[in-house]
Amino acid sequence: MPTNDPEPTDEELLARSVRGDERAFGSFVARHRIGLHRYARMLSRNDTDAEDVLQDTFLQAWRGAHAATVRSVRPWLFTIARHALQRQRLRRVDTPTEAESLESLGAAAGFADADATPERFAMALEERSLLRAALAALDDADREVIVLRELEQLSGDETAAVLGVSLEAMKSRLHRARLRLVAEVRRRLPDGGTR
Amino acid sequence: MNTVIPPGGMRCSEVLAQLSEFLDGGLSVGERGAIEAHVRVCPDCTRFGGVFSTVLGRLRQERRTDPDAGRAPE
Ligand SMILES: [Zn+2]
Numbered sequence: 001m002p003t004n005d006p007e008p009t010d011e012e013l014l015a016r017s018v019r020g021d022e023r024a025f026g027s028f029v030a031r032h033r034i035g036l037h038r039y040a041r042m043l044s045r046n047d048t049d050a051e052d053v054l055q056d057t058f059l060q061a062w063r064g065a066h067a068a069t070v071r072s073v074r075p076w077l078f079t080i081a082r083h084a085l086q087r088q089r090l091r092r093v094d095t096p097t098e099a100e101s102l103e104s105l106g107a108a109a110g111f112a113d114a115d116a117t118p119e120r121f122a123m124a125l126e127e128r129s130l131l132r133a134a135l136a137a138l139d140d141a142d143r144e145v146i147v148l149r150e151l152e153q154l155s156g157d158e159t160a161a162v163l164g165v166s167l168e169a170m171k172s173r174l175h176r177a178r179l180r181l182v183a184e185v186r187r188r189l190p191d192g193g194t195r
Numbered sequence: 196m197n198t199v200i201p202p203g204g205m206r207c208s209e210v211l212a213q214l215s216e217f218l219d220g221g222l223s224v225g226e227r228g229a230i231e232a233h234v235r236v237c238p239d240c241t242r243f244g245g246v247f248s249t250v251l252g253r254l255r256q257e258r259r260t261d262p263d264a265g266r267a268p269e
Contacts, residue, residue, distance in 0.1 A: 106211045111243045118245030125253045150251070151258045156219075175215035182250045 010073040014065045025065075029058050032074070036081050043085055056084035102179070109182035116186055124189050134184035142177035149174055205233045210240045214247055 008016075008024070010031070016024035036057055040050040060080045070076050110116030124130055135143060148159045149170075160170035210233055216222050217230050234240045 102212050103208055106208075106243070109243070110246055111207075111211060112239050114242070116246055117242060118249045121246050121249045122253075125249070131250075131253055131257060146254070150254050153258065171215065171221075175212075178215060178247070178251065181254075182247055185250055
């Protein structure tokens with residue numbers, strides 16, 4: 001029993017991990033889990049996402065520990081966690097199934113709302129500032145694809161190339177951005193979108 | 196529409212999913228026909244299709260009337 005041993009340092013635990021000692025890595029994880037989870041939770045949308053980031057972080061740390069000498073453990077770990085968060089956000093943008101469902105986007109845009117008529121939209125849009133305000137309310141990724149495709153009139157292939165995604169991914173993003181734009185216009189209809 | 200066999204063999208959610216492709220002319224003749232058959236008898240899809248193309252039409256009008264719309268300063 002290692003009762004006389006002092007607590008191993010992070011560096012020692014990592015060094016043992018590199019030699020294949022998974023229990024050492026387990027101790028390392030236990031030591032840093034709370035802080036990293038707090039960080040991931042603050043920057044993720046929910047607990048599931050945070051847990052996913054955490055797992056990704058420790059997996060990359062396990063691999064990375066073999067590849068390089070780690071000098072300052074905590075900054076190193078938080079850098080890995082930050083990259084894991086970024087990867088997760090990118091996956092989200094590119095993978096429609098992980099994003100908000102089309103049904104809920106459609107509902108927000110007024111699908112199945114008998115009061116959301118083309119006539120009301122057309123009348124409201126005669127006020128030029130309304131469309132501007134709706135565009136401004138979109139997040140950057142949505143506004144970007146709309147500006148490139150609708151206003152700058154790039155082709156589908158050109159837009160996809162600028163965004164660095166496949167044509168299919170671009171189409172999916174564009175469709176969702178259009179639905180969100182309709183939802184933003186609907187929210188600005190003179191009597192509030194719903195009667 | 197809650198019919199057992201939805202019009203055009205499509206559900207509203209499928210029409211909704213393909214609305215952009217439909218309006219952008221990206222579908223096959225068969226796919227277009229199915230959507231058109233559905234929309235003819237579905238008030239929800241008719242109305243929403245109208246809303247969607249109204250907003251897009253207005254957006255395209257913007258690019259004709261104001262070249263700076265949505266554009267960052269150069
Ligand atoms: Zn329908």
